Amino acid sequence: MIQLLQNLGKSTRSSFTKLGRATFFLLQTLSGILSVLLRPRLLLNQLYSVGVLSFLIITVSGLFVGMVLGLQGYYTLSDFGAEATLGVMVSASLVRELGPVVSALLFAGRAGSALTAEIGLMKATEQLSGMEMMAVDPVRRIISPRFLAGCLSMPLLAAIFSAVGIVGGQLIGSGLLGVDEGAYWSQMQASIDFQDDILNGVFKSFVFGWVTSWIALFEGYDAIPTSEGVSRATTRTVVNSAFSILGLDFILTALMFGDN
Amino acid sequence: MQHTSTQDTLVGLFVAAGIAGLFFLSFQVSNLSSFTQQDTYTLTARFENSGGLKVKSPVSAAGVKIGQVSGISFDPKTYQSVVVMKIDSQYNTLPDDTTASVFTAGLLGEQYVSLEPGGSDAFLKDNGSIDITQPAIILEKAIGQFLFKSASEEKK
Incomplete structure (x- = not known):
């Protein structure tokens, strides 16, 4: 019984310690961002590996999500004779929720896990300590460029996801099922607001990019430097990112869209 | 050198695609085009x-x-x-x-x-x-x- 209490206390304490380390790590990363701006080449390389390499999976998933929304939305809406509002349904659900959330989940799986594995391996093969020996700050050199690249590419990826999805919904809706194309676009334009919907979606995806990159980089940096430790850290990245994205999405939605 | 220049092009294309997506969302999907900031x-x-x-x-x-x-x-x-x-x-x-x-x-x-x-x-x-x-x-x-x-x- 005492043992149980002790273990409980130990695990609680260690999880708080981890949160503290993560916060300290985030502050370190943020303070390194200024030096990244002085060396844009590092950022460009990371934009390539974080953003460009995630482009394909985001585009293809966006297209299919939009097509499924078009198909399912049509069957539901046609019961009420409201097929003309298909565009509103597809675009509102993509721009507000699915775009930021699904692309962030894919981003965590595609780019987040790669970041964790990369940094975990760097730690396991003692490249990070090697850098410290050469008086190169690994946080500034390795972590901050990746963090900034994640924060910048996530809104772009989410915008691509939503845009491709809306076109996909239109392909299915008016190409296959015969919804009027003019109604699809005009109803959409009438009800989607630039500030309330589009900008809030962009803000959401920025927050998700921030959180996902933070978790991925920290898990890699904090990984136990063995092959098993790195594999566990990668798993934790995907699981924790998914939890935080979905949890934060609820909070952000309640805050942003609460008044209407 | 060749490698970095293709990489640069791809990053450029990616950023352009992202911004094009945002423009598409702003002007084609939302009411920004009909919303004129007139007096x-x-x-x-x-x-x-x-x-x-x-x-x-x-x-x-x-x-x-x-x-x-x-x-x-x-x-x-x-x-x-x-x-x-x-x-x-x-x-x-x-x-x-x-x-x-x-x-x-x-x-x-x-x-x-x-x-x-x-x-x-x-x-x-x-x-x-x-x-x-x-x-x-x-x-x-x-x-x-x-x-x-x-x-x-x-x-x-």
Whole structure:
């Protein structure tokens, strides 16, 4: 019984310690961002590996999500004779929720896990300590460029996801099922607001990019430097990112869209 | 060297695609293209009942949208609904005996303010108020009155 209490206390304490380390790590990363701006080449390389390499999976998933929304939305809406509002349904659900959330989940799986594995391996093969020996700050050199690249590419990826999805919904809706194309676009334009919907979606995806990159980089940096430790850290990245994205999405939605 | 230049191109393409996506969302999907940041002037109308009117509901004259509702509040002294509207300043020739009514687009559509110009020669100015108004028709009330009326007719 005492043992149980002790273990409980130990695990609680260690999880708080981890949160503290993560916060300290985030502050370190943020303070390194200024030096990244002085060396844009590092950022460009990371934009390539974080953003460009995630482009394909985001585009293809966006297209299919939009097509499924078009198909399912049509069957539901046609019961009420409201097929003309298909565009509103597809675009509102993509721009507000699915775009930021699904692309962030894919981003965590595609780019987040790669970041964790990369940094975990760097730690396991003692490249990070090697850098410290050469008086190169690994946080500034390795972590901050990746963090900034994640924060910048996530809104772009989410915008691509939503845009491709809306076109996909239109392909299915008016190409296959015969919804009027003019109604699809005009109803959409009438009800989607630039500030309330589009900008809030962009803000959401920025927050998700921030959180996902933070978790991925920290898990890699904090990984136990063995092959098993790195594999566990990668798993934790995907699981924790998914939890935080979905949890934060609820909070952000309640805050942003609460008044209407 | 070759490698980095292809990488640069791909990053450039990626950023361009992202920005194109944002532009697409802004101009094709949202109402930004129809939302012109033109000069507007403000009119106020007091309704007995503004029904389901909301902020950003359209204000139209002869079926054409000329502005939107920018605020709705309840006046605790007169027990009326005070609706503030922003009208595009190019339409500044509304007579001061214009009638404002709250209508519904279609049977279940959204509600909007319809302005019907009168015959006066004087025009409404900025911060002017519309005195002749017609409240929103509440469907439940109308049905209730109709039922009541037909019931009392049957008794006779």
